[in-house]
Amino acid sequence: MPLLWLIVIVLALAAIGYVAARGRAMKSAGGDSRHLHSLPSYYGSNAAIKVVVPAFLLLIVWLLAQPLYVNAVVSGMIPDTEVAEGSNLSLVMAEVRRAADGIDNAIAAGLMRPDAVADLGASDVTQTLKDAGQIVTSELTPAVLDAARKFRVLNNSGTLYMTVAVIVLALAGLGIALRETNKDFRARNVVETSIRYLLIAAASIAILTTVGIVFSLIGNTIRFFSLYPAGDFFGSLTWSPSFGGGSELGIWPLLWGTLYISFVALLVAVPIGLFAAVYLSEYAGPKMRAFAKPALEVLAGIPTIVYGLFALLTVGPLLLSVFGSDGLGWMQGTRAVITAGIAMGIMLIPFVSSLSDDIINAVPQAMRDGSYGLGATKSETIKQVILPAALPGIVGAILLATSRAIGETMIVVLGAGAAAKLSLNPFEAMTTVTTRIVSQLTGDADFASPEALVAFALGMTLFILTLGLNVFALYIVRKYREQYE
The missing domain is CATH 1.10.3720.10 (MetI-like)
Structure with missing residues (x-):
């Protein structure tokens, strides 16, 4: 399922939860909002928050973690002989990702059958991708092709599991919100506390972004100075x-x-x-x-x-x-x-x-x-x-x-x-x-x-x-x- 449709489903569940929780609160108060602890909108907002926030948090974490896991597994399949002199594993993995994306695009365009991917040889896949206008920098080797196939399988499986997990978590949040909704539930306190934590998280993004920028530079900077003397870098005028x-x-x-x-x-x-x-x-x-x-x-x-x-x-x-x-x-x-x-x-x-x-x-x-x-x-x-x-x-x-x-x-x-x-x-x-x-x-x-x-x-x-x-x-x-x- 495309990511956009998953987001739409979660938002639709949040809208359903808002309406259902608001109606349930009014029903528990006998239709008189004066008997409610909070305004009816707070009960609906509580349900929407419990649907959206956990589901989107899981979605974000999954989207960040899945590429790391897939790359770690697939890179272990690349033999040392594939890393040619003057190259490195990162460049080979880039070729694997390009091949996997090219196969997906070729299947979507009808130029390759999904069941034929496992049977075609490296030269046949390379030619098919070139005919489909996909970016292939060189002739795919059998090891790179096998890695690309594994990459596709892991990605597709991970996306399926992610979709199921996000929808189940959204439904669980909806169920919890509806179960706790009654006229005595302090919905306003819960909503305001949730909003405060969301604002804190939003304010923390700037700090985390700065930290991420620093760490993304530090590793490769240290690697550079291990290959080139820092004294020459800061001391040379050429x-x-x-x-x-x-x-x-x-x-x-x-x-x-x-x-x-x-x-x-x-x-x-x-x-x-x-x-x-x-x-x-x-x-x-x-x-x-x-x-x-x-x-x-x-x-x-x-x-x-x-x-x-x-x-x-x-x-x-x-x-x-x-x-x-x-x-x-x-x-x-x-x-x-x-x-x-x-x-x-x-x-x-x-x-x-x-x-x-x-x-x-x-x-x-x-x-x-x-x-x-x-x-x-x-x-x-x-x-x-x-x-x-x-x-x-x-x-x-x-x-x-x-x-x-x-x-x-x-x-x-x-x-x-x-x-x-x-x-x-x-x-x-x-x-x-x-x-x-x-x-x-x-x-x-x-x-x-x-x-x-x-x-x-x-x-x-x-x-x-x-x-x-x-x-x-x-x-x-x-x-x-x-x-x-």
Whole structure:
């Protein structure tokens, strides 16, 4: 059964439980809701919660655990001879999953009978999958085909067991809810407690996501440093990966390019965004504000690839006409730090302006009135009262823009080029950490080599960098608040 239909069945049972529990509660009270401990809707909500929450929790846990179990069982079937030199078990398992998915798609398209899967040889299955337009990177070996067959069996069996277990648990929850429903049952207390736990679980997702990101990076980062010396990674000033061997994987050229381009972007975004926020909140009339604020926020909805094309086709040629060989002679091509920095800065303007505008508007009007009452002008009030009061929030907006700039990829690829170098010249091409992560994990990279695993070390470095920025910003904000208060 498709997952969507399983979800629909559970939701239908929850709706049935809501109506049935509500009616049962009213019946136990003789049709008079005044005799109920809680409102009738609470009895229905209690039944719906007892149907949906346990069933969906089981569904989520099963969906997370089943792939781990299936991969563990199937990977044990792969002989060492299948793991060729320059490859690893993960790549072989990827081929097994592609073959299993291809067989399922071929059966769904009517190009292969389900009962014929076990009888066909590896060459026949490979040709059938290719004829069906499925992705098969090479000729399937008998071991990979057997693993794919086992993969399908385990997946199909697991999905069937999951469907039965989820529906049975939903029915059990419905039965329990109906059995405990009566006029004296404290349904409101149970529902409110359940909602509180659901909110706690929702708030915990952010923490668990952060922990998951860290652990997903740590394992491969440790593996990288076991293959490549950490001293060379942090001590070398050269970035020169070579999948044939002899690579120099120093992070400093990439880190310098990341910080340099982000700095140029912030030089564009922070003054313009902050001035725009001050104008919108303190000077603009209602009609102007109603037009200007949405117009600024439109910039936030433009895809970054469009900004990259803007940098490549408009900003770069414009800068080249001024600073190139026909002008000052400083710029050799359209791709440079300043090209990507300007385009990225334009992209960041709505992040700074919109957040700063909301923060400035949140400053109490009484502080403005008090300043005017002491004889201060509007500009003095803005400089000496409003901006200091809003500074913690403005720092947060700038931090958000900084993190956004550090993590940008497409604008850098199209606007700044791919040269890893240490230079102060903003008119030269450079690259960043994020673009190198994409480069090292695409193409024909061997995921067992340091040239591919270095992407995880780069990602961990970016994570620690942004975490340090957050801690530093919190320190500055708290220190300023102590002085201001």
